[in-house]
Amino acid sequence: xxxxxxxxxxxxxxxxxxxxxxxxxxxxxxxxxxxxxxxxxxxxxxxxxxxxxxxxxxxxxxxxxxxxxxxxxxxxxxxxxxxxxxxxxxxxxxxxxxxxxxxxxxxxxxxxxxxxxxxxxxxxxxxxxxxxxxxxxxxxxxxxxxxxxxxxxxxxxxxxxxxxxxxxxxxxxxxxxxxxxxxxxxxxxxxxxxxxxxxxxxxxxxxxxxxxxxxxxxxxxxxxxxxxxxxxxxxxxxxxxxxxxxxxxxxxxxxxxxxxx
Amino acid sequence: xxxxxxxxxxxxxxxxxxxxxxxxxxxxxxxxxxxxxxxxxxxxxxxxxxxxxxxxxxxxxxxxxxxxxxxxxxxxxxxxxxxxxxxxxxxxxxxxxxxxxxxxxxxxxxxxxxxxxxxxxxxxxxxxxxxxxxxxxxxxxxxxxxxxxxxxxxxxxxxxxxxxxxxxxxxxxxxxxxxxxxxxxxx
Numbered sequence: 199x200x201x202x203x204x205x206x207x208x209x210x211x212x213x214x215x216x217x218x219x220x221x222x223x224x225x226x227x228x229x230x231x232x233x234x235x236x237x238x239x240x241x242x243x244x245x246x247x248x249x250x251x252x253x254x255x256x257x258x259x260x261x262x263x264x265x266x267x268x269x270x271x272x273x274x275x276x277x278x279x280x281x282x283x284x285x286x287x288x289x290x291x292x293x294x295x296x297x298x299x300x301x302x303x304x305x306x307x308x309x310x311x312x313x314x315x316x317x318x319x320x321x322x323x324x325x326x327x328x329x330x331x332x333x334x335x336x337x338x339x340x341x342x343x344x345x346x347x348x349x350x351x352x353x354x355x356x357x358x359x360x361x362x363x364x365x366x367x368x369x370x371x372x373x374x375x376x377x378x379x380x381x382x383x384x385x386x387x388x389x390x391x392x393x394x395x396x397x398x399x400x401x402x403x404x405x406x407x408x409x410x411x412x413x414x415x416x417x418x419x420x421x422x423x424x425x426x427x428x429x430x431x432x433x434x435x436x437x438x439x440x441x442x443x444x445x446x447x448x449x450x451x452x453x454x455x456x457x458x459x
Numbered sequence: 460x461x462x463x464x465x466x467x468x469x470x471x472x473x474x475x476x477x478x479x480x481x482x483x484x485x486x487x488x489x490x491x492x493x494x495x496x497x498x499x500x501x502x503x504x505x506x507x508x509x510x511x512x513x514x515x516x517x518x519x520x521x522x523x524x525x526x527x528x529x530x531x532x533x534x535x536x537x538x539x540x541x542x543x544x545x546x547x548x549x550x551x552x553x554x555x556x557x558x559x560x561x562x563x564x565x566x567x568x569x570x571x572x573x574x575x576x577x578x579x580x581x582x583x584x585x586x587x588x589x590x591x592x593x594x595x596x597x598x599x600x601x602x603x604x605x606x607x608x609x610x611x612x613x614x615x616x617x618x619x620x621x622x623x624x625x626x627x628x629x630x631x632x633x634x635x636x637x638x639x640x641x642x643x644x645x646x
Contacts, residue, residue, distance in 0.1 A: 202633065202640060203605070205583075205586055206605035207605055209586065209587060210606045212560045214558070214559040216494075216498060218491040218495070219490075219508045221512050221515060223482070223515045223519070308516060339512065340505060340506070340550070
């Protein structure tokens with residue numbers, strides 16, 4: 199009998215691996231690497247250049263510190279004093295947002311530009327005209343055909359969630375709404391009401407829903423979270439499930455839904 | 460340059476200069492091993508596809524930190540392996556990896572008799588079934604080293620463990636597999 203390791207090596211050629219898919223790798227927009235980052239600045243003007251000069255100066259001081267041991271004490275004293283003064287004069291503004299990207303915190307996937315997100319999914323992503331262009335766009339897999347989330351940091355008349363620092367999330371995924379599924383998982387303080395969104399069947403889930411299930415493109419139940427745990431409008435838009443999460447009323451949510459284009 | 464495939468360092472340099480086609484070539488070059496490695500970890504083709512895809516995106520973002528002169532493949536497999544494990548954690552589900560043999564596999568180069576093929580195939584199926592029945596750690600290290608044909612360094616990177624642990628884990632896994640094979644042979 200051949201050596202066990204030899205037998206294993208011979209098996210390699212016979213393993214029936216699943217077919218390797220053609221990976222669609224769209225490079226994320228660097229301007230959206232972090233949550234709601236400012237538009238990328240080009241060129242070295244203004245504060246950017248000033249900061250670069252300051253960093254370079256600090257680097258030179260640090261090198262001098264290493265190169266000339268006798269001056270180390272004096273330079274260190276100066277650097278320390280300088281940094282202390284800077285801290286007092288410019289205290290950082292406390293951020294209301296949790297650290298890390300929103301995508302990581304809420305499991306939204308990776309950030310993309312809207313046009314790159316379009317290339318990653320097989321449906322046309324709709325954007326609510328009443329809210330305008332989203333502040334950030336995320337795509338995640340699974341579900342199989344992907345799920346797109348449009349993030350709005352601020353929206354007229356809609357409060358910002360203290361937990362996430364955003365006002366509205368619009369989530370789109372291919373699949374079907376299955377009321378039986380999500381009726382079973384809503385909490386006791388949550389109600390579900392059937393609504394019409396421009397003639398399309400939908401549901402207004404009010405209260406504090408945390409979980410959501412829908413039937414994905416493969417016909418399998420897909421478990422997902424309500425990220426804001428607040429009122430949510432769910433409806434089927436031609437085979438795409440649209441969810442609008444916002445701390446608002448039914449009428450406003452439907453108005454947002456009707457403006458999707 | 461024409462007629463000669465670009466080497467990895469050349470592709471990385473071009474990708475860092477903003478040449479998307481160069482990074483696409485890197486993806487093409489390594490997507491099969493990345494996907495299969497992720498499949499070995501997750502046991503699910505869908506999760507493996509997601510992990511490989513997200514791994515390549517993250518690798519692109521980290522490309523500036525890639526050490527010049529280092530091997531690209533283990534570096535990519537480390538990222539994809541991490542993504543695969545994250546996928547298991549985030550979805551809360553782990554699929555049992557069930558490797559199978561391709562239909563009509565004919566071991567050996569010569570044209571053996573149908574009976575010989577059947578016997579050899581049966582032996583291989585039994586051996587693969589025994590590998591499938593091993594513990595997850597044992598199965599993963601054997602799959603990585605023998606079926607994916609990863610080096611020790613690549614296996615360590617893909618599984619997120621030190622190379623020394625790969626050696627000791629592989630040795631113990633082979634010992635347990637050998638015991639099962641011998642037990643089956645004597646039964």
